[in-house]
Amino acid sequence: MTPRRGSDDIRINPSILAADFVNMQAELARIAGADFVHVDVMDNHFVPNLTFGPQMVGRIQETSPVPLDVHLMIDAPDRWAPGYAELGAASVTFHLEAAAEPVTLARRLRAIGARAGVAIKPDTPAEGLYDVLDEFDQILVMTVEPGFGGQSFRAETMPKLRALADEARRRGSAVWLQVDGGISASTIDQAAEAGADTFVAGSAVFGADDPDAAIRALRAQAQRHAH
Ligand code: DX5
Numbered sequence: 001m002t003p004r005r006g007s008d009d010i011r012i013n014p015s016i017l018a019a020d021f022v023n024m025q026a027e028l029a030r031i032a033g034a035d036f037v038h039v040d041v042m043d044n045h046f047v048p049n050l051t052f053g054p055q056m057v058g059r060i061q062e063t064s065p066v067p068l069d070v071h072l073m074i075d076a077p078d079r080w081a082p083g084y085a086e087l088g089a090a091s092v093t094f095h096l097e098a099a100a101e102p103v104t105l106a107r108r109l110r111a112i113g114a115r116a117g118v119a120i121k122p123d124t125p126a127e128g129l130y131d132v133l134d135e136f137d138q139i140l141v142m143t144v145e146p147g148f149g150g151q152s153f154r155a156e157t158m159p160k161l162r163a164l165a166d167e168a169r170r171r172g173s174a175v176w177l178q179v180d181g182g183i184s185a186s187t188i189d190q191a192a193e194a195g196a197d198t199f200v201a202g203s204a205v206f207g208a209d210d211p212d213a214a215i216r217a218l219r220a221q222a223q224r225h226a227h
């Protein structure tokens with residue numbers, strides 16, 4: 001098959017869910033070599049956990065050395081997601097399971113100037129997205145059940161990712177394929193080989209003695225599979 005992208009198109013996005021929330025500025029400085037900072041917004045409704053909302057994300061936006069990749073694990077994203085784009089986030093990803101009008105919402109996010117992302121939980125099929133791939137800049141295939149960091153990677157999501165990557169290639173789509181949950185030195189090869197190009201890693205980066213070295217190592221590992 002013809003290549004969809006090369007090794008320069010690999011992105012490592014550390015998740016600040018694994019950072020020290022009361023030292024956020026210092027934690028952000030530890031990942032200055034990342035491509036984006038992954039910001040997990042949870043509302044205690046869509047997922048059984050609560051993190052922070054627009055006020056905190058706005059301060060992270062002002063403080064972060066790298067652009068923001070906001071992952072909204074919230075109900076009613078049609079109502080709330082545009083506000084995160086207006087804060088200046090580089091990308092805003094909402095869950096397909098929670099959105100009333102996913103394509104309309106993606107268009108609004110793009111109109112504000114953000115990359116539009118849609119996420120699917122491990123048990124949500126991807127086929128429904130095939131005909132609307134062009135409406136999105138990135139698709140997040142969750143590799144754990146959303147809600148908590150530090151869970152084990154679910155390899156059974158890989159056939160869905162591979163099928164999505166094949167479909168994107170077949171359609172000549174430039175959509176980024178992101179994975180999130182349990183990504184580490186021992187799992188990133190599987191995800192990269194299946195076609196992911198954007199990797200969220202929380203504990204594997206912030207749990208390392210040298211987060212920037214961990215980012216570089218993960219990126220180098222994924223680049224070996226670029227296709
Ligand atoms: C989980 C979040 C993830 C989480 C990943 O619901 O969406 O972004 O921070 O954490 P690790 O990499 O530790 O699995």
Ligand code: ZN
Binds near residue numbers: 039180
């Ligand atoms: Zn996330």
